[in-house]
Amino acid sequence: MSLPAGSTIGIIGGGQLGRMLAMAAARLGYRTIVLEPQPDCPAAQVANGQITSAYDDPAALAELAAASAIVTYEFENVPVTAAEALAAKVAVYPPARALDVAQDRLSEKTFLNGIGIATAEFRPVDTDEELTAALKTFGGSGILKTRRMGYDGKGQRVFRNMEAGGFAGTCEAMGNVPLILESFVPFEREISVIAARGLDGAVAAYDPAANVHRNGILHTSTLPAGVKVETAEAARTAAATILSALDYVGVIGVEFFVLADGSLLVNEIAPRVHNSGHWTEAACIVSQFEQHIRAVAGLALGSPGRHSDCVMENLIGDDVLRVPTLLAEPDLMLHLYGKAEARPGRKMGHFTRISRRA
Numbered sequence: 001m002s003l004p005a006g007s008t009i010g011i012i013g014g015g016q017l018g019r020m021l022a023m024a025a026a027r028l029g030y031r032t033i034v035l036e037p038q039p040d041c042p043a044a045q046v047a048n049g050q051i052t053s054a055y056d057d058p059a060a061l062a063e064l065a066a067a068s069a070i071v072t073y074e075f076e077n078v079p080v081t082a083a084e085a086l087a088a089k090v091a092v093y094p095p096a097r098a099l100d101v102a103q104d105r106l107s108e109k110t111f112l113n114g115i116g117i118a119t120a121e122f123r124p125v126d127t128d129e130e131l132t133a134a135l136k137t138f139g140g141s142g143i144l145k146t147r148r149m150g151y152d153g154k155g156q157r158v159f160r161n162m163e164a165g166g167f168a169g170t171c172e173a174m175g176n177v178p179l180i181l182e183s184f185v186p187f188e189r190e191i192s193v194i195a196a197r198g199l200d201g202a203v204a205a206y207d208p209a210a211n212v213h214r215n216g217i218l219h220t221s222t223l224p225a226g227v228k229v230e231t232a233e234a235a236r237t238a239a240a241t242i243l244s245a246l247d248y249v250g251v252i253g254v255e256f257f258v259l260a261d262g263s264l265l266v267n268e269i270a271p272r273v274h275n276s277g278h279w280t281e282a283a284c285i286v287s288q289f290e291q292h293i294r295a296v297a298g299l300a301l302g303s304p305g306r307h308s309d310c311v312m313e314n315l316i317g318d319d320v321l322r323v324p325t326l327l328a329e330p331d332l333m334l335h336l337y338g339k340a341e342a343r344p345g346r347k348m349g350h351f352t353r354i355s356r357r358a
C-alpha cells in the first residue's frame with residue numbers, strides 16, 4: 001500500500017541529505033518532520049517541523065513515531081537501538097539491519113563476502129601485536145581504519161611497505177577502539193552506484209559515477225564513469241544483490257574500487273542517499289532523493305535513466321565564494337544547504353554541470 005499524499009514522513013538527521021529528501025518529499029505531496037539536535041538545521045529549514053533532541057532520546061523517538069506515517073534516515077550512524085525501538089511502532093526504511101551491517105567495517109565486509117561480493121582483504125585489529133601480524137600477511141602495506149564512526153577518510157592510517165615491527169602505540173593513537181586493517185588496493189579509479197529497492201522488491205540502479213576525493217572528502221562525481229560496459233553492469237548487479245540480501249527498501253550508495261583489469265571490490269556501502277548521487281538531480285528525471293521517497297512511500301520507482309552527461313562538484317568551506325561566478329555559467333545547477341558558517345572541510349553545497357550525452 002502506498003502512502004497517501006499529505007502523510008508525514010519522519011527523517012532522522014537534519015543535514016543536507018535530509019534537506020534534499022524533505023524537498024523531494026514535498027514535491028510528491030508529503031509532509032516531513034526532522035529529528036535533529038541542532039536547531040535550525042539544513043533539513044528543518046525546508047521541512048514541516050523539527051524535534052530538537054538527541055537521536056536516541058526515548059521521548060523524542062516516541063514523538064517522532066506518533067507524528068510520522070513512516071520514518072527514514074539520512075545518515076548511517078543512527079543508533080540501531082533507536083531504529084529498532086521506532087520500528088516497533090512505525091515502519092522504518094531502510095531496515096535497521098542495514099544500519100547494523102554498515103556501521104561496522106568488519107560486519108560490512110563479512111556480510112559482503114558472505115553474499116559473494118569481493119572486498120579488500122581485511123583483518124580485525126585490537127592490539128599492536130595483531131597489527132604487526134596482519135601487516136605481515138599483507139606484505140607490509142595496508143590501511144588501518146576504525147571499525148565504527150569513520151567517514152570522509154577520518155580515523156585512518158596508511159602503511160606502505162613497512163618493515164615488520166615498530167608499531168607500538170599505534171592502537172592507542174587510534175583511540176584504543178576496535179580497528180580493521182585492509183589490504184592496500186591498487187585501484188585504477190573509484191566509482192559508486194546509487195540504487196533503490198521498492199517495497200515490492202523492484203530495483204532501479206543509476207549509472208556508476210567516477211569519484212575523485214580531495215583531503216578525504218568527495219570532490220567530483222563524473223558521468224559517464226569511463227569504465228567498460230561490463231564493469232558498469234557488474235557494479236549495478238552487485239548493488240542489486242546487496243539490496244535483495246538486506247531485504248532493503250530505499251536508496252543505497254555502494255562505493256567500489258575498479259582494478260586495472262576492470263574487476264571490482266566494494267569499499268563500503270551507505271544505507272542512505274549519497275553525496276556521489278547528487279548528480280542525479282541535474283542529469284536524471286528522477287533524482288536519488290525522489291527515488292528514496294518513492295521507495296519508502298511504497299510508490300513505483302522512477303526510471304534511473306540519465307538524459308545528460310555531467311560533473312558534480314562539492315563546495316567545501318570557502319568554495320562557496322565561487323557561487324556568483326558559477327551562477328554566470330549556463331547548464332549549471334546549484335544547490336546550497338542553508339549553512340550559515342563556511343568552516344574548513346564543511347560541505348556548503350554542490351553544483352552539477354551538465355552536457356549533451358555523448
Ligand code: AMP
Nearest residue numbers: 120143151152153182183184185213268
Ligand atoms: P573510506 O573512508 O573507507 O571510504 O576511505 C576513504 C578513501 O581512502 C577511499 O575513497 C580511497 O580513496 C582510500 N582507501 C580506502 N580504503 C582503501 C584501500 N583498502 N586501499 C586503497 N585505498 C583505500
